[in-house]
Amino acid sequence: SQITKTTTLLVIGGGPGGYVAAIRAGQLGVPTILVEGAQLGGTCLNVGCIPSKALIHAAEEFDKTRHYAGKSALGISVSTPAIDIAQTVAWKDGIVGKLTGGVGALLKKNGVEVVQGWASLLDGKTVEVATAEGGSLRIQCDHLLLAAGSEPTPLVSMPFGGMVVSSTEALSPTSIPKQLVVVGGGYIGLELGTVYRKLGSDVAVVEAQDRILPTYDAELTKPVAASLAKLGVELHLGRKVLGLNGAGNAVRVQDASGAETLLPADRVLIAVGRRPRTQGWGLETLQLDRKGNALRIDDQCRTSMRDVWAIGDIAGEPMLAHRAMAQGEMVAELVAGKRRHFQPASIPAVCFTDPEVVVAGLSPSEAESAGLDCLAASFPFAANGRAMTLESTDGFVRVVARRDNHLIVGWQAVGRGVSELSTAFGQSLEMGATLEDVAGTIHAHPTLGEAVQEAALKALGHALHI
Numbered sequence: 085s086q087i088t089k090t091t092t093l094l095v096i097g098g099g100p101g102g103y104v105a106a107i108r109a110g111q112l113g114v115p116t117i118l119v120e121g122a123q124l125g126g127t128c129l130n131v132g133c134i135p136s137k138a139l140i141h142a143a144e145e146f147d148k149t150r151h152y153a154g155k156s157a158l159g160i161s162v163s164t165p166a167i168d169i170a171q172t173v174a175w176k177d178g179i180v181g182k183l184t185g186g187v188g189a190l191l192k193k194n195g196v197e198v199v200q201g202w203a204s205l206l207d208g209k210t211v212e213v214a215t216a217e218g219g220s221l222r223i224q225c226d227h228l229l230l231a232a233g234s235e236p237t238p239l240v241s242m243p244f245g246g247m248v249v250s251s252t253e254a255l256s257p258t259s260i261p262k263q264l265v266v267v268g269g270g271y272i273g274l275e276l277g278t279v280y281r282k283l284g285s286d287v288a289v290v291e292a293q294d295r296i297l298p299t300y301d302a303e304l305t306k307p308v309a310a311s312l313a314k315l316g317v318e319l320h321l322g323r324k325v326l327g328l329n330g331a332g333n334a335v336r337v338q339d340a341s342g343a344e345t346l347l348p349a350d351r352v353l354i355a356v357g358r359r360p361r362t363q364g365w366g367l368e369t370l371q372l373d374r375k376g377n378a379l380r381i382d383d384q385c386r387t388s389m390r391d392v393w394a395i396g397d398i399a400g401e402p403m404l405a406h407r408a409m410a411q412g413e414m415v416a417e418l419v420a421g422k423r424r425h426f427q428p429a430s431i432p433a434v435c436f437t438d439p440e441v442v443v444a445g446l447s448p449s450e451a452e453s454a455g456l457d458c459l460a461a462s463f464p465f466a467a468n469g470r471a472m473t474l475e476s477t478d479g480f481v482r483v484v485a486r487r488d489n490h491l492i493v494g495w496q497a498v499g500r501g502v503s504e505l506s507t508a509f510g511q512s513l514e515m516g517a518t519l520e521d522v523a524g525t526i527h528a529h530p531t532l533g534e535a536v537q538e539a540a541l542k543a544l545g546h547a548l549h550i
């Protein structure tokens with residue numbers, strides 16, 4: 085049986101982009117239907133940001149107890165630590181369940197109709213959803229919002245299946261592998277590689293480029309590489325992965341000279357990137373303009389077809405949840421007739437490695453490429469009292485500002501807990517702060533944030549604690 089519904093805004097995908105768009109549209113009184121084939125919350129809540137951060141925390145806590153199993157400098161010792169991985173995964177699933185349940189409640193509260201099922205596009209105004217009862221539901225809309233997200237990119241030489249897994253399976257392990265090979269030294273591979281190392285696996289990371297986190301500037305990633313080495317994670321840089329060996333117990337890798345080596349493995353995590361979900365659901369029929377694999381959008385998230393919008397991962401890099409959410413909120417307001425644009429001064433990015441890395445705005449080399457004459461100054465955590473009390477003095481905060489008027493154009497930091505500094509970085513960039521503004525703000529003592537103030541002071545030529 086076929087039922088037809090009509091609505092003003094039809095959102096495909098209930099990830100951070102789609103669900104935020106739907107909530108905001110509901111708040112503004114726009115009749116909205118959201119279609120989700122899997123779980124509300126999308127990649128981020130179910131198999132991305134949240135579960136990865138939960139496992140990072142669990143692994144860190146376990147690693148601490150092992151650290152204390154030998155007598156530590158703090159005088160703390162514990163007897164043999166143990167981990168029940170099933171319980172850890174259940175705890176993580178509990179957090180995911182709470183958050184996805186919360187998204188459902190918020191959608192309901194704001195009058196959004198949620199349709200469970202996979203949508204296929206018939207044209208730019210009509211979709212068909214296969215319902216659980218075996219029928220189909222046809223939905224017609226004035227505005228179509230494509231928020232279908234992304235999926236792990238497979239490797240042709242080592243397809244997913246069996247011991248070869250993506251981040252999705254790696255976030256719900258039923259056992260800890262003895263020897264894990266991670267293919268890809270980007271943030272997802274390194275975050276999860278660190279988790280498994282701390283949970284007890286031998287971990288080898290293979291990266292085609294000659295350094296880890298190749299999209300970040302080298303100085304920032306050095307403390308991460310040093311910490312991985314200290315943890316005992318093997319890095320195989322500048323190597324190509326050829327596939328599994330015949331016995332299926334090792335990964336064949338090739339160096340620049342063509343020489344082949346075998347890395348023993350009982351699990352392989354492929355983390356070579358994510359691709360926009362643009363195939364298999366009728367999107368091709370719209371023939372929207374593309375930018376690479378992603379949908380091309382303008383700075384109001386319009387695609388090349390009238391009243392068809394795209395947000396989040398399906399619209400390409402940077403594939404980040406907070407970017408998807410900001411775009412979703414804007415599209416809802418545009419559909420409701422408000423005037424909006426998407427021109428953020430920065431979209432901060434965080435790697436939750438150990439130590440963490442944060443970037444917001446321009447790095448010194450990006451500022452230079454943009455033709456700006458800039459000052460840059462770094463303040464090390466080794467000179468920060470709070471960092472010493474936390475036993476984590478590796479890393480630094482760096483500020484980049486224009487030489488002429490001291491307008492801050494970028495921040496970078498590496499160190500334990502620096503993800504929380506992303507708020508200060510984003511605010512100062514968005515508000516157009518100068519070095520003097522940040523240097524003149526009284527920062528609470530003792531905090532890691534004092535390094536932010538000191539970096540600004542240093543750029544002005546008078547750091548106080550170095």
Ligand code: FAD
Nearest residue numbers: 097099101121126127128132133203233396397403404405
């Ligand atoms: P998604 O979250 O992918 O949601 C899309 C939804 O659309 C899915 O639920 C899907 O089921 C649904 N869908 C697709 N096609 C259809 C269809 N035809 N019909 C119905 N429903 C459909 N980002 C951060 O900012 N910080 C982090 O710390 C972070 N960590 C990450 C860790 C991992 C391991 C991974 C994989 C990703 C991480 N990300 C992180 C990235 C983040 O998850 C994504 O940028 C974000 O989820 C994108 O949101 P989205 O709404 O565009 O799409």
